[in-house]
Amino acid sequence: MHKKFLIVDDDTDVSNSLAMLIREEGYLVDNTSDSGEGALLIEKNRYDVGIFDYKMKGLSGIDLLKMIKNKNPRCAVFIISGTLDIDTLSADENVISLAASIINKPFDIEALLQKMRII
Amino acid sequence: MRFSNHFVRYALALVAAGLAFVLRIAIVHFVGPGLPTYITFYPFIMFVAIFEGLGPGLLATMASAIMVNYWVLAQGIFKFENAVDVVGQILFLGMGMLMSGAAERYRRDQKKSVEAIRLANNYNRNLIETSLDPLTTISAKGKITDVNQATIEVTGLSREKLIGTDFSDYFTEPERARQGYQQVFDKGLVSDYPLTIRRKDGKIIDVLYNAVVYKDDKGNVLGVFAAARDVTLLKKAETELEKARRLADIGTLAATVAHELRNPLAAIGLSAWHIKKMIKDPRIETDLNTIGRRISEADQIINNILSYSKIKISRFQVVKINSILKECIDEAMGRFPGQTIAVNVKIDRTEDLSIEADPLQMKEVFNNIINNAFDAINKNTGIIDVESCVNESIVSILIKDNGEGIEREHLKKIFDPFFTTKTKGTGLGLAVCNLAIRLHNGSITIESDKGKGTAVTITLPIRRQKDA
Numbered sequence: 001m002h003k004k005f006l007i008v009d010d011d012t013d014v015s016n017s018l019a020m021l022i023r024e025e026g027y028l029v030d031n032t033s034d035s036g037e038g039a040l041l042i043e044k045n046r047y048d049v050g051i052f053d054y055k056m057k058g059l060s061g062i063d064l065l066k067m068i069k070n071k072n073p074r075c076a077v078f079i080i081s082g083t084l085d086i087d088t089l090s091a092d093e094n095v096i097s098l099a100a101s102i103i104n105k106p107f108d109i110e111a112l113l114q115k116m117r118i119i
Numbered sequence: 120m121r122f123s124n125h126f127v128r129y130a131l132a133l134v135a136a137g138l139a140f141v142l143r144i145a146i147v148h149f150v151g152p153g154l155p156t157y158i159t160f161y162p163f164i165m166f167v168a169i170f171e172g173l174g175p176g177l178l179a180t181m182a183s184a185i186m187v188n189y190w191v192l193a194q195g196i197f198k199f200e201n202a203v204d205v206v207g208q209i210l211f212l213g214m215g216m217l218m219s220g221a222a223e224r225y226r227r228d229q230k231k232s233v234e235a236i237r238l239a240n241n242y243n244r245n246l247i248e249t250s251l252d253p254l255t256t257i258s259a260k261g262k263i264t265d266v267n268q269a270t271i272e273v274t275g276l277s278r279e280k281l282i283g284t285d286f287s288d289y290f291t292e293p294e295r296a297r298q299g300y301q302q303v304f305d306k307g308l309v310s311d312y313p314l315t316i317r318r319k320d321g322k323i324i325d326v327l328y329n330a331v332v333y334k335d336d337k338g339n340v341l342g343v344f345a346a347a348r349d350v351t352l353l354k355k356a357e358t359e360l361e362k363a364r365r366l367a368d369i370g371t372l373a374a375t376v377a378h379e380l381r382n383p384l385a386a387i388g389l390s391a392w393h394i395k396k397m398i399k400d401p402r403i404e405t406d407l408n409t410i411g412r413r414i415s416e417a418d419q420i421i422n423n424i425l426s427y428s429k430i431k432i433s434r435f436q437v438v439k440i441n442s443i444l445k446e447c448i449d450e451a452m453g454r455f456p457g458q459t460i461a462v463n464v465k466i467d468r469t470e471d472l473s474i475e476a477d478p479l480q481m482k483e484v485f486n487n488i489i490n491n492a493f494d495a496i497n498k499n500t501g502i503i504d505v506e507s508c509v510n511e512s513i514v515s516i517l518i519k520d521n522g523e524g525i526e527r528e529h530l531k532k533i534f535d536p537f538f539t540t541k542t543k544g545t546g547l548g549l550a551v552c553n554l555a556i557r558l559h560n561g562s563i564t565i566e567s568d569k570g571k572g573t574a575v576t577i578t579l580p581i582r583r584q585k586d587a
Contacts (some may be wrong), residue, residue: 010380016388024396082381106385106418109392 003119004046006062007031008038009053009080012103018051021026035059042068049119050077062089069098076100076119122171131504132167132175136182138377140190156191157183157211158452164215168222176222180215184208250346252324253316256333257286258341261300264342273326273347275319286345291315292321303343316347325351359378366536373537374428377421384421388414397574420545427547428485428538432476433558435583439476440481440514441466441507447485448505467508470513474514475583487548488518488575494541495522512581519574525567533565560584 003042005027009015012033018024019031030045032038035058042050050068052061055069077098096102100119103112122128139160146154160183167172168176188196192204199205233501247254252271257263263286266278274289286300287293292315299312312328330345391410394403492503504519525533525540532538534553538547549565556563560580 011386013386014382014389017386021393074289082378089162104418105381106388106414109389 003027003048005029005031005049005051006038006041006045006047006068007051007066008035008061009033010035010053010056011053013021018107020115021109021113025116026053027116035064039067042071044070047075048072049116050075051080052077052084053080055082065098078103078115081107128171129177129178129359131171132179133182135163135167136160136179136186138392139179139183141387143191152374156187157214160211161214161218165222166217167283168219169226172226173219173223176219178210179218180219183215184212184499188212201377234368252349252467253347255345255347257300257345259304259340259342261285261287261297270347273316273318273324273349281427289316290393291317299328299330300343303332303345304340307332312345313350319422324349325354373424377424380417380421384414385513410548423547424549427551427554430480430551430558433480433555435475437473438476438478439470439471440476440516440579441470443478444485444505444507444516447482447489451486451489451493454490460493460496460503460546462503462505465504465506467506472507472509472514472581474579474581476559476579477555479556479566484552484555487552488577491548491575492518492520492522492573495520509581512580514581516577516579517574519572519576521572524571524573525565526569529566530565534563 002070004071005019005022007015007019007022007029008031009018012034013033015033015070019029023029027049027118030041030047032041035056039059041047050064054061065079068075068077078094078101079099080103084095105116122131122366122484139162142163143154143159146159162177163181164176164183167179174236185196186585188198188208192491194198199208204412234258240574247267250267252268253273255263256265263281263284266281271278287296290296296314299309299314301311302312308329308331312330314326314328314529316324316326327350328345328347330343332340333342333344334340387409391407395407395411405466405501413480416574444466445464452460489505494505502521504517504520504543506515506517508515529538529540534549536550537546538550552563556579559579561577563575563577565575567573
């Protein structure tokens with residue numbers, strides 16, 4: 001139950017609200033809306049779960065995915081996608097397979113929390 | 120002058136010889152003797168040869184010789200008193216033959232020239248008349264002097280009615296036509312000058328004019344030669360292109376807006392969910408539920424917009440198309456409860472028909488059309504007929520309702536993105552259907568009677584087409 005989450009989404013409200021929800025479920029959560037800061041956090045700490053927005057200024061969700069998987073291959077990473085289809089994401093095909101799941105925005109919050117619980 | 124009747128020609132030759140002889144007698148009688156023997160005959164022989172030909176010319180020569188023989192030399196036929204007369208006669212015959220020959224040659228050359236000119240004229244005129252472009256010559260005063268067949272057709276008037284009239288009468292903007300005409304005189308030519316011709320029956324035709332001044336050999340301007348080119352199709356294509364560009368711009372804008380809306384919606388959704396979790400108050404529960412529900416709906420609208428702009432390829436699989444169809448019908452009936460709408464489903468023997476298609480896109484198509492059918496039936500009872508049948512290598516699916524129908528003017532635009540007559544909706548449903556079906560190399564047609572109902576027919580190839 002003491003899984004450590006890292007949430008990186010460049011929309012501040014989304015990042016903070018999502019982090020708060022997950023904290024209230026009892027998890028430890030770091031969050032930021034700056035992907036550069038996210039990279040630093042990955043370097044400094046060890047996370048069990050990563051939730052990254054796909055498209056951000058600076059480093060993308062995929063970049064962070066690679067970084068975190070490099071450091072901890074067992075980390076479960078969720079990519080938040082604001083785009084409807086997986087086509088664009090499939091460009092990074094090998095990388096996509098590293099992600100545990102794709103989450104759509106706006107969120108189906110119940111389903112999301114459910115996913116978190118069964119990791 | 121040349122008679123086609125040979126008898127007449129040769130008779131004329133004899134008559135000419137006779138006249139020559141009579142003339143001789145007259146001159147000798149009234150003027151005096153000493154007239155050279157054959158002199159009056161030469162002009163007449165020349166005349167006959169030129170106008171009637173070599174044969175008659177020779178006959179006139181012969182007849183003249185005989186007459187001279189008999190009456191002038193007074194010897195009888197071929198009787199000569201002295202050698203001079205013989206030589207004289209021989210020379211005369213020779214001269215007569217030469218003159219006839221020369222005249223004949225002249226006549227033949229004339230005939231060849233005339234024929235050559237006639238052929239050249241025919242050739243030129245044929246080209247002018249055959250030309251698809253309306254050609255017109257206009258005098259220095261602006262009056263039509265000649266037209267070709269194409270001009271007759273494009274104006275709807277006969278040659279007689281056109282010639283002599285003011286050329287600018289036939290355009291929707293006569294003043295502009297005159298300006299163009301003036302330009303030709305000023306600059307010597309005008310090219311791609313746009314004008315619109317009004318035909319007699321009122322139809323208008325967009326054209327581009329090329330016109331030049333034409334001159335005689337001395338360089339005097341005789342008038343203007345104008346050729347029109349029908350650009351109706353070209354203009355139509357340009358309009359279509361412009362429309363496509365505008366739609367593409369709108370599509371891109373819509374997709375961008377849709378995409379950008381996702382973050383705000385996500386943030387609102389998270390907060391509303393959180394409020395509901397923190398405050399268990401039945402007074403605000405409905406409101407919070409509403410917020411949640413409408414966010415989903417907003418998300419669905421965004422999905423519609425994005426799916427339209429993203430439909431580029433189809434992922435083909437072997438699918439049971441009729442099963443998908445029935446699934447969509449069942450789901451729709453669930454979405455529109457409380458209405459007694461009878462849905463009659465008629466699927467011919469091939470219940471298990473499998474075709475190569477993208478199942479998600481097919482579902483999208485059927486959902487859209489069935490929803491439209493339900494929406495159209497706004498009275499409480501209605502009938503929707505769904506039929507599916509196979510014809511060789513094509514499956515045809517018909518979805519017919521007896522709802523409010525579609526206005527004729529709207530039918531033309533029905534597949535346009537963002538076109539809708541509903542107060543709710545993005546107007547993308549049928550646009551998406553159209554795109555998806557075209558990607559499958561199928562077809563979709565809509566027939567409708569306002570107030571009576573609408574029938575949508577979709578055809579899909581059973582096997583995937585090579586270029587799909």
